[in-house]
Every structure is written in structure tokens, then in C-alpha cells.
Amino acid sequence: xxxxxxxxxxxxxxxxFLCDPRETLLDVLRDRLSLTGAKEGCGTGxxxxxxxxxxxxxISSCLMLAAEAEGKEIGTVEGIAxxxxxxxxxxKFIEHAALQCGVCxxxxxxxVKNLLERDPDPTExxxxxxxxxxxxxxxxxxxIIRAVMDAAAEMRGAA
Amino acid sequence: MRYHxxxxxxxxxxxxxxxxxxxxxxxxGTDILVQMRSDIVTPxxxxxxxxxxxxxxxxxxxxxxxxxxxxxxxxELGEHDGVGADWPGVVEAMExxxxxxxxxxxxxxxxxxxxxxxxxxVPAMIAAGATVSVTGPDGPRKIAVEDVPxxxxxxxxxxxxxxxxxxxxxxxxxxxDAYLRFTPRTExxxxxxxxxxSLTRDGDTITSARVALGAVAPTALLVEAAAAALxxxxxxxxxxxxxxxxxxxxxxxxxxxxxxxxxxxHVAGVLARRVAKIAYDRAGGAK
Ligand SMILES: Cc1cc2nc3c(=O)[nH]c(=O)nc-3n(C[C@H](O)[C@H](O)[C@H](O)COP(=O)(O)OP(=O)(O)OC[C@H]3O[C@@H](n4cnc5c(N)ncnc54)[C@H](O)[C@@H]3O)c2cc1C
Ligand code: FES
Ligand code: FES
Numbered sequence: 303x304x305x306x307x308x309x310x311x312x313x314x315x316x317x318x319f320l321c322d323p324r325e326t327l328l329d330v331l332r333d334r335l336s337l338t339g340a341k342e343g344c345g346t347g348x349x350x351x352x353x354x355x356x357x358x359x360x361i362s363s364c365l366m367l368a369a370e371a372e373g374k375e376i377g378t379v380e381g382i383a384x385x386x387x388x389x390x391x392x393x394k395f396i397e398h399a400a401l402q403c404g405v406c407x408x409x410x411x412x413x414v415k416n417l418l419e420r421d422p423d424p425t426e427x428x429x430x431x432x433x434x435x436x437x438x439x440x441x442x443x444x445x446i447i448r449a450v451m452d453a454a455a456e457m458r459g460a461a
Numbered sequence: 462m463r464y465h466x467x468x469x470x471x472x473x474x475x476x477x478x479x480x481x482x483x484x485x486x487x488x489x490g491t492d493i494l495v496q497m498r499s500d501i502v503t504p505x506x507x508x509x510x511x512x513x514x515x516x517x518x519x520x521x522x523x524x525x526x527x528x529x530x531x532x533x534x535x536x537e538l539g540e541h542d543g544v545g546a547d548w549p550g551v552v553e554a555m556e557x558x559x560x561x562x563x564x565x566x567x568x569x570x571x572x573x574x575x576x577x578x579x580x581x582x583v584p585a586m587i588a589a590g591a592t593v594s595v596t597g598p599d600g601p602r603k604i605a606v607e608d609v610p611x612x613x614x615x616x617x618x619x620x621x622x623x624x625x626x627x628x629x630x631x632x633x634x635x636x637x638d639a640y641l642r643f644t645p646r647t648e649x650x651x652x653x654x655x656x657x658x659s660l661t662r663d664g665d666t667i668t669s670a671r672v673a674l675g676a677v678a679p680t681a682l683l684v685e686a687a688a689a690a691l692x693x694x695x696x697x698x699x700x701x702x703x704x705x706x707x708x709x710x711x712x713x714x715x716x717x718x719x720x721x722x723x724x725x726x727h728v729a730g731v732l733a734r735r736v737a738k739i740a741y742d743r744a745g746g747a748k
Contacts, residue, residue, distance in 0.1 A: 306464060323464040323507070324497065346495045348649070353562055359536065361565040365494045367487070369464050370509065413561065434648035435560020 310371045312337065313381030321368040328352045330368035331378060339379035339408040343437065350436035353409035354378050360416045362435075379408035382415060391415055391453045400449035402440035410436045414450050422458050426451060462504055466512040470596040470625050473508050478598045478621030480506040486623060487511070488532050489566035491559065492575040510623065519544060525631030528594075531624050535564040548629050549743060550638030550657055550736075554585035557642060560649055570624045576610040579652045579676040583610070585640040587673035587683050588657035590630050597622030607673070610680040635662045637743030639736045642675070643728045645719070652676045653720040656708070656732040662744040665695045672704070672737075677712040677729050684711040687733060696741045704737055705730030 305320040312335065319334050328345075331337045331354070343349035345364045352363040355377035382389045391411055394400070401407045410433060417424060417432045424432070429450050430443075438446065467473040477484050482505030485493050496502040510516055516532035519541050527544050535555045538544060545552045551569075558567050558581050572582045573593065586606040593609060595602050598621040606627075609616050618624070638659035644650035655675030661668050672687035690703035714725040 323462045326494070345498050347491055347559065347563055350560065350562055356565070359534070359565040360561050362560075362562040364498075365491050365563075365566065367464065367490065367494070367507075367509075370487075370490070370511070372466075417561075431648065432561050435562050 306369045308369060308372050310373065311375045313376070313378060319368070323367070323369060325368045326364050327354070327356075327366045327368045327371055327376070328363035330371075331363060331376075337378050337380050340412075341405050341408060343405060343409075348435070348437070349406070349409075350413065350433075351406055351409045353412045353436065355412060355416055358416070358419075360413055377412065379411050382411055389415070390456050391418075391450070394449040394453035394456070395446075398445050398449035398452065400441060400445040406436060406438040406440075410438070410446060414453075418454055418457065422454060424454065463506045465506060465508045467508060467510070468512050468514070470510075470513055470623055473510055473513065473623050474596050474598065474621050476506065476508055477623060482506065484508065484620075486574070488568040488571040488574075489534055490571075491563050491567040492571055492577075508623075516625075522628060525633075527629040529569060529627045529629070531570040531626055532568055535559075535567050535569075536561075538569070539564070544629070547632035547636075548589055548638055550640045550659060550740065551582065551585045551589050551591070551629065554640035554642075554655070554657060555582040557581045557640075569627045573606060573609055573627075574616055574618070574624060576612070576614050576616050576680070577651075578610075578613055578679055578681065579655065580681070581640070581642055581652055581655055581675065583681040584655050584657035584673035584675040585638065586627065586629075586657075587681055588640075588659040588671045589638055590659070590671060592628045594625045594628060595622050596625050601625075603628070607681065607683045612679045633661065635668070635744055636660070637662075637740045637745070637747075639739035639743060641732050641736050641739075643732060651719070654714075654725050654728040654732055655681075656729065656736045658733070658736045658740045660691060660737070660740050660744055662741065665745075667691045667694055667696065667741070672708065672733065674708060674711060674729055674733075677714040677725050679713075682711055684708060687711065691737060696737060701734045701737065704733050708733040 341351035343351035484506045485504040487509040516530040518530045592603045640657040642652035642655040660670040670688040670691040675681045687707035694700040709730045712726040
């Protein structure tokens, strides 16, 4: 099977890789680029653990072929912190204990960061709908929602 | 699997026409990638249409309607003010598809061509009188949306044909449309029944209507008897009863864990009443 050469940008860095035509973007991020933040919870679009942004749009990386990433800008959880300094969302998730096993967390962070870029002041209901495709088996969601609302408030104050 | 990125629909069509094995198009991939992953479909040729100029465009057509490129994602459609103002029912139906992540990729065209009987946007598009533009070995043609699916997973396009865009007609004055579905959960679920209705009013009187049902038969249905129950009236109780009865009579659903035949048939009538009221209010100028 001949490999496809893809040129893309991941978290701001120009990146190239070779992939098989059937490989998903999630496979390539994890197995070829060693970016293991995005997780495979289901592989079929149901859980959101593989959430990344492509040209600023939130998607499930298990439902996109790596070959489709040609010329695109990919954003993953690894790009959220600034060096050693955690993003307010990451800090608030720790403060509110909004994670237990952590498998859903990278996807949720990417998803809510994308929401807050569109709307810095969402209602709780908006956040819950936005995250309807991000499943968490551990927390019962409330702590996640509280962490998001708190982080959003802090980010608005800081702005 | 060969992955193709043609730059024109003519090239896409030629690749599909010349391919010998299993061929699929890749729009948003939210159906086809799931099917590949579960080994339901193993394409020999996968033709990504997203490198074709204009596939992401939403444009006014000459007749005052809208032309929605085959790769426009649900989120992009939802953010477009013009289409939502004219056809809120089509937009709300497409926005019900999947999660935020799925909305980032899923398209009207893929929803239609995947040919699930429960596809949410399809009854809304049928009610709206939408057509698809197709390019193929015998040149371009337009097909009414209700004539595209022929059974679960089956469509009427011939080998080498590819959908280039979805066309919504001009809304015109006094028009309104709406879509509702019944699902056990609020989000992330498949329609047990879906209903789309579009109608026009002159004052309080309904002058034209189209009623479509999803998930109650092997394909989405255009129910002419249900539309006839509305036209000429003012949506009084008698008209709503006749509408519900006609919707129920059109149902030929399956019995499964998500809904029995009796339940689905009953819900079709209930939804038709609710959707007709929303479409009627919108046609009367309500937002
Ligand atoms: C988690 C999840 C939730 C979902 N929820 C819903 C839901 O609530 N309601 C619902 O209706 N659907 C739902 N779906 C199904 C899917 O998202 C929709 O059917 C979507 O609209 C498919 O569009 P796509 O662009 O992703 O299609 P693709 O997967 O790209 O293509 C689907 C089919 O259409 C064909 N096709 C694509 N483009 C063309 C073209 N230009 N010409 C001819 N044929 C073409 C392909 O060959 C393929 O067979 C869900 C899917 C997932 C993964
Ligand atoms: S792994 Fe992609 S949505 Fe579950
Ligand atoms: S913390 Fe375990 S799945 Fe969310």
C-alpha cells in the first residue's frame, strides 16, 4: 500500500508525515506524531475523547482520515498550555477535581476552549449542549461544568 | 484503498465511473468512516470531494433560492444567516445531527446519500421541495430529494454520478417550515420518528403544503394526503386531526428496541400536529 505524504500544522508547528490511506487523524497523532493527548474511546464518533480542532472547527479525529489533514491547522490538547503554564481551563479542572481517570479530559478541554473562543460567556445550558458528544464515565459531569463556568469567568475577568 | 482528491466533479465522476470495486465519496466522513471502521464497507476507491472548488460555498441561486455545496458542514450551515432565515426547518433538522464534533464535518449531501431511513435532514429537505444537482457520465441533472433514497443504504444515482450541491427553492412570501424528531434522549440519538413540514399562507389560509416523514418506512416519505389535509384551511382542529390521520396512515415502520410499530405510527401523528403549528406560525411571521 503506497503511503500518502501530508504537510500540515499541529499546534502551530509545521509538521509532515507519511500515512496509509485508511489511517485516521487520531492514529497519526498518537502513533506517528507521539501526541497521545487525544484518546480513542470508541473510534466511531460517539465519545469525543479524540476531539481536536481543524482550522478552528471542533471535530472527532477518529472520524477524519489523516490524509484529509493536508494543508490544515490542527489543534490538540498539547497546544493548550503555554510552556509550563497551564491554561485557566486546565487549572480549574484540577481545582474542581473535574477529572478522575482523565480519559475524557483532553477532548473536553479542546472542546470547551473552542466554545469559549466563540462565546466567552456561555450559559450552563450552552456548555452542556456543546459537550453532549463528550462522554465521561467518572465525574458525573457536574464538576466539569463547574470548572468550565469558573474558568470562563476568570478568563473574562482577565481579558 | 485508493484515496483520491479530484479537483472537479467531472474528474470525481470519471474516477467513480472507471472504478471496478467498491467506491464511496468522502464528504464529512461521519458515516463512511464509521462504516469503514466497523468493516461494514471496505472501499477500494474513496473519492474525497473537498478539494473541488465551491464545495464549501452557500450561494443565492438565480431563482432566489439557495445552493448549498456538497461539502458544507452542519455547523457552517447553522452559522449562515440567510439560509436559516428562509428555511429554519432544514437548518434545525441538520443541526440535530450528532454532536458539536459531528456538526463540524457532517453534510446534508452525506446525510441524504447515506440513505438511512432515519436521516434527520431528509424529511426537512423533502418538505422544502429541495433538489440535488448531480454530475455524471451522461451529464448533469437535478433530482428531487424524495427520489434519491430507494431503500435503506440505497440511492437512485447510477455509477459515476456524484452530488454537487443541494438546492433549496426560493422561500417566497408567507412561507414557513419546521422539523421535529422524537428520540428517547435529548441529544446524540437516532430519530424514532421525524417529521418535516413546509407551507405557505395567504392571511390565515394555507395555500400550499408539503409534509414528509422519516424513520417510519424504508425511505423518508412525502405524504401528499397529509398535505392535502392542510391546504385551503386555517389549521383548525379538524385539519390537525385529518393531518395526523393521514400521517399515521402513511407509516410502514419497523418494530425494534427503539420503537414498536404502534408507537412509531402514533408518534408520527403527534409530531405532524406539532410541526404543522410551528411551520404555520413561522409562515405567519413568528420567529
Ligand atoms: C456520533 C454520531 C451521531 C450521529 N447522529 C446523527 C443524527 O442524529 N441524525 C442523523 O441523521 N445522522 C446522524 N449521524 C450520521 C451522519 O453524521 C450523517 O448522516 C451525516 O450527515 C453524513 O454526512 P457526511 O458528510 O459525514 O457523509 P459521508 O460519511 O462523507 O458520506 C456518507 C455517504 O454519502 C455518500 N456521499 C457523500 N458525498 C457524496 C456526493 N457528493 N455524491 C454522492 N454521494 C455522496 C458517500 O459515498 C457515503 O456513502 C451521526 C453520526 C455519528 C458518528
Ligand atoms: S474516539 Fe473519536 S469520538 Fe470516540
Ligand atoms: S474522568 Fe474518566 S471518563 Fe471522564
